[in-house]
Amino acid sequence: MAANAPESTSATAPAVRGTTGDIRRLIARAKRWDVIFIVLGILALGVGFLTFLALFLDMLIDGWERLRPEFFTQFPSRRASQAGILSAWVGTTLVMIVTAVVAVPLGVAAGIYLEEYAPKNWVTDVIEINITNLAGVPSIVYGLLALGLFVYAFGLGQSVQTAGLTLALLILPIVIVSTREAIRAIPAMIREGAYAVGATRWQTVKDHILPYSMPGILTGVIIGLSRAIGETAPIITIGALTFIAFLPPSPVTADFPFLSFEWLRAPFTVMPIQMFNWTSRPDEAFHANAAAAGAILVFMTLTMNGLAIWLRYRLRKNIKW
Amino acid sequence: MLGSGNAAAIAPAHVDAPLPPLKAETRDLHFHYGKFQALKGVEMPVYENKVTALIGPSGCGKSTLLRCFNRMHDLYPGNRYDGQIILHPDNTDLLADDVDPIEVRMRVSMVFQKPNPFPKSIYENVAYGLRVRGMKGKNALDEKVEESLKGAALWDEVKNRLNEVGSNLSGGQQQRLCIARALATDPEIMLFDEPTSALDPIATASIEELVTELKKKVTILIVTHNMQQAARVSDYTAYMYLGELVEFGQTDHLFFKPKKKETEDYITGRFG
Numbered sequence: 001m002a003a004n005a006p007e008s009t010s011a012t013a014p015a016v017r018g019t020t021g022d023i024r025r026l027i028a029r030a031k032r033w034d035v036i037f038i039v040l041g042i043l044a045l046g047v048g049f050l051t052f053l054a055l056f057l058d059m060l061i062d063g064w065e066r067l068r069p070e071f072f073t074q075f076p077s078r079r080a081s082q083a084g085i086l087s088a089w090v091g092t093t094l095v096m097i098v099t100a101v102v103a104v105p106l107g108v109a110a111g112i113y114l115e116e117y118a119p120k121n122w123v124t125d126v127i128e129i130n131i132t133n134l135a136g137v138p139s140i141v142y143g144l145l146a147l148g149l150f151v152y153a154f155g156l157g158q159s160v161q162t163a164g165l166t167l168a169l170l171i172l173p174i175v176i177v178s179t180r181e182a183i184r185a186i187p188a189m190i191r192e193g194a195y196a197v198g199a200t201r202w203q204t205v206k207d208h209i210l211p212y213s214m215p216g217i218l219t220g221v222i223i224g225l226s227r228a229i230g231e232t233a234p235i236i237t238i239g240a241l242t243f244i245a246f247l248p249p250s251p252v253t254a255d256f257p258f259l260s261f262e263w264l265r266a267p268f269t270v271m272p273i274q275m276f277n278w279t280s281r282p283d284e285a286f287h288a289n290a291a292a293a294g295a296i297l298v299f300m301t302l303t304m305n306g307l308a309i310w311l312r313y314r315l316r317k318n319i320k321w
Numbered sequence: 322m323l324g325s326g327n328a329a330a331i332a333p334a335h336v337d338a339p340l341p342p343l344k345a346e347t348r349d350l351h352f353h354y355g356k357f358q359a360l361k362g363v364e365m366p367v368y369e370n371k372v373t374a375l376i377g378p379s380g381c382g383k384s385t386l387l388r389c390f391n392r393m394h395d396l397y398p399g400n401r402y403d404g405q406i407i408l409h410p411d412n413t414d415l416l417a418d419d420v421d422p423i424e425v426r427m428r429v430s431m432v433f434q435k436p437n438p439f440p441k442s443i444y445e446n447v448a449y450g451l452r453v454r455g456m457k458g459k460n461a462l463d464e465k466v467e468e469s470l471k472g473a474a475l476w477d478e479v480k481n482r483l484n485e486v487g488s489n490l491s492g493g494q495q496q497r498l499c500i501a502r503a504l505a506t507d508p509e510i511m512l513f514d515e516p517t518s519a520l521d522p523i524a525t526a527s528i529e530e531l532v533t534e535l536k537k538k539v540t541i542l543i544v545t546h547n548m549q550q551a552a553r554v555s556d557y558t559a560y561m562y563l564g565e566l567v568e569f570g571q572t573d574h575l576f577f578k579p580k581k582k583e584t585e586d587y588i589t590g591r592f593g
Contacts, residue, residue: 197450
């Protein structure tokens with residue numbers, strides 16, 4: 001090969017230095033790749049963003065006439081024009097509360113344990129790999145698991161609590177992984193600083209690790225919840241109702257002790273199921289309802305993501321190292 | 322070059338001063354990071370209310386030795402100590418299995434290479450060691466925080482902004498804040514791990530001055546890459562190479578009349 005190349009026998013290497021014009025032409029040529037990449041990048045972003053915008057706007061236009069206050073305060077109905085999402089959004093809210101209350105402490109505790117306490121051995125490695133894999137398990141599998149475990153084995157019923165627990169399981173890996181990443185982002189020297197003044201592991205976790213990783217943990221929790229809010233398959237599997245014309249019992253009661261957890265055992269529906277139900281009806285009028293509910297669901301998700309960004313920004317402002 | 326015998330003859334001024342009381346000593350100290358042996362049978366005294374400097378080229382084990390004194394290595398898996406570090410006057414072996422590393426760190430505090438204030442207020446940074454010790458009561462804490470900040474020559478600069486975040490301070494101030502934090506808990510020994518390597522010359526000078534001031538109250542061990550710094554601040558110097566303690570002595574002896582050729586080569590810049 002070398003023999004074919006011209007001047008390969010020359011003893012001195014060619015001079016690299018050129019005239020100013022040469023250098024400028026060289027730079028201009030090299031910079032063409034920047035331009036090409038920028039264009040490709042913008043196109044890639046555009047595909048994602050425009051697709052989302054088109055879908056969202058389409059839904060918004062289709063459902064616009066149904067986006068009236070009554071839509072939020074009416075139960076589903078046989079007549080499309082009188083149908084609303086009251087039971088769906090209340091159901092979604094309650095299920096999300098259960099999900100958060102279960103998934104956050106479990107996920108954060110597991111993440112802290114794995115990062116700060118667990119011995120580094122093969123058992124821990126196996127657990128780590130499994131958690132990462134869990135995040136990729138199809139959600140319908142969680143639904144089947146929940147049907148067998150929560151509904152039949154534990155007898156929790158086709159209820160808000162079952163749905164909350166199921167979605168909590170579903171987002172647990174997300175919470176654990178984001179907790180661990182947030183903890184790993186804390187520099188070792190901060191941790192060493194705490195230990196160096198004589199803090200125990202728990203004191204270090206409570207006073208330093210947890211507060212400093214809170215922005216990251218919260219972001220993970222909200223991203224997990226905004227995934228859970230749109231889940232349909234596992235909720236259908238555990239047997240959510242598609243037509244429900246009453247609300248779960250109120251958590252606040254008139255009699256002592258003024259709090260009631262009956263709502264946990266109530267049958268329920270959630271936004272995506274209500275949408276699914278309406279979409280599958282032959283009557284075109286219901287499709288507008290589905291579009292309106294979809295727009296609201298997307299709006300809820302976007303609001304949660306926005307909240308995550310805002311929280312992260314607020315909390316990180318004071319954390320510098 | 323010069324044998325140690327000649328040295329004494331040529332420079333009769335260098336007569337060993339009477340030895341001050343011992344604060345700590347390492348006895349046949351070996352240390353392993355996994356399979357790598359970082360310290361090989363170090364025997365070193367640490368004299369009370371004196372500054373002992375640890376010098377040597379990168380990787381010689383000086384930081385490793387320093388971090389044995391507060392069992393910092395226990396935070397990471399795979400590290401192993403052999404030998405003893407005896408803390409006087411109670412003759413506690415800091416490395417003994419039945420001695421909790423937390424107990425060690427309560428008695429031996431540390432200032433790190435890069436200032437590492439917690440992302441908390443200046444006040445909370447200094448008070449943290451006290452809170453860990455269960456100290457409560459605002460007055461007691463206030464007093465101790467003020468005393469420590471004064472001890473670290475930082476009080477005048479921060480007394481009106483104790484509630485500000487510590488990381489807003491300049492690098493030199495941050496390091497003095499970390500010194501205040503390490504000082505607040507009345508340690509018996511303070512460890513400094515290249516405390517000025519991230520600082521400018523003016524901040525470095527103020528830290529050095531502080532170290533000299535602090536030795537009235539505590540015993541100090543300092544790792545430094547800067548030979549002049551070792552000469553300026555320390556009373557005793559240990560020269561380490563490849564995990565071994567090559568030479569230990571009074572700083573002026575070691576710098577002006579080193580007994581070993583390796584030490585002389587390193588100090589004069591012919592090596593390292």
